[in-house]
Amino acid sequence: MTATATARTRIFRRRATGLAVAGTALVLAVPASATALAGQGAAAAADPVSVLKYTAKERKDALAYWTPARMKAVGKSVDLGPTGPKAKPWRGPTLKTVGRLFFVNAGGADTWCTATAVKSANRSAVMTAAHCVRRGSSPYNTNTAMVFVPAYHKGRTPYGAFAVRQAATPRTWEKDSVNDMSALTVDADKDGKKVTDAVGGQAIAFDRPVGGTVSAFGYSATRPQRGEELLRCTGTAKKEHGQQAISCDMSGGSSGGPWLAGFNTTTGKGGVLVSVNSALDSLTPTKMYGEVWKATAQKVYDRAQGR
Structure with a gap:
């Protein structure tokens, strides 16, 4: 990872541009050997859902990797022009359910997306885009060191960080870059509190x-x-x-x-x-x-x- 990073915009169907920020001068496709790809073989082909799983060590390492200093540094490394006029800073009450999703992309670059805690049976589900989890049409180009930080604001992490245990995407995204959405399952925080117990969950x-x-x-x-x-x-x-x-x-x-x-x-x-x-x-x-x-x-x- 270089000290000075550049934004990388990924073009996909209907001339739409992907929104994940990537911070590296050179991005190479590399297999995520440390990440288990669930559902191999013929049975997987019939399953409409593809699941990435992260080991306990990978999750522990992710939390250690994403220090407050690193979180702030990745933002300073990217400049995509002026804000607005349509987008405006949210000045209302804190949205506890919404946060930054930090990760290392398939090219080895520090980057982030946005994600939202939602109501769920296990009180641990978070929604985001599929291209925040893996490159479309590329089964082995997956992201690592993923942590969800609800209500992130100017370096503050009032509810801590939640390591991503698994990430589900439509198999059509993995194979054909179709249906860009993802549902994450996150670990409890360091005090054992599940994410929606800590911040609530959107319907x-x-x-x-x-x-x-x-x-x-x-x-x-x-x-x-x-x-x-x-x-x-x-x-x-x-x-x-x-x-x-x-x-x-x-x-x-x-x-x-x-x-x-x-x-x-x-x-x-x-x-x-x-x-x-x-x-x-x-x-x-x-x-x-x-x-x-x-x-x-x-x-x-x-x-x-x-x-």
Whole structure:
């Protein structure tokens, strides 16, 4: 990892641009030998969900790796231009369920996305984008050292960090870069508290008709925030190219951030998670895209919540 990092934007279907921030001058595809790929062989082909699992040692090492100093350093290494005018810093009550998802990408670079704790049977599920977990159409290019830090703000980690134990994605993402969403299962914190016991969990919906006002949140790498503050866009969701879209100009780092329908901007409470930030319409963004969550997305979520 070099001291000076550059942003890497990954282009995928329908000219949309991936939003994960990558910090390295040279990115090489390398197999994640330390990460177990669940469900090999013929049986895996029939399973619509692909699961990455991280060992106890990998999770312990991830927590040790992501010191507060390293978290701040990765943001300083990336500058994706000025914030706004559509995206604005969130100045309402602290959104405890939303946080930064730090990891080392398949090329060995420190980077981050955004993720959200959700209501779940095991009280341990967190939603984000699939491209925050692994490269699309590339089964062995997976991310490592993943930790979720809810309510991250300017170097502060008020609820600690939760190591990612496993990451579920649609198998179509692994094979064909289709259906960019992921559900993570995280460990309890150092005091043994599960994530939704610590910060609560957003309600989540599947097969919801597209439409209505949506608040999208993310830790965009635009300046002056550069991932240190939570940004928000508000727009009316519309169907477009098989996905849903809102007016928004957040950029890299906001990947995986929540789309909340019915969110109360005064209290900072409520809101049903209906998608996550997936892609932009161009390098000078005007629209944010999110998947329409249907049966496969629910199966991915169920795998994360232990069902």
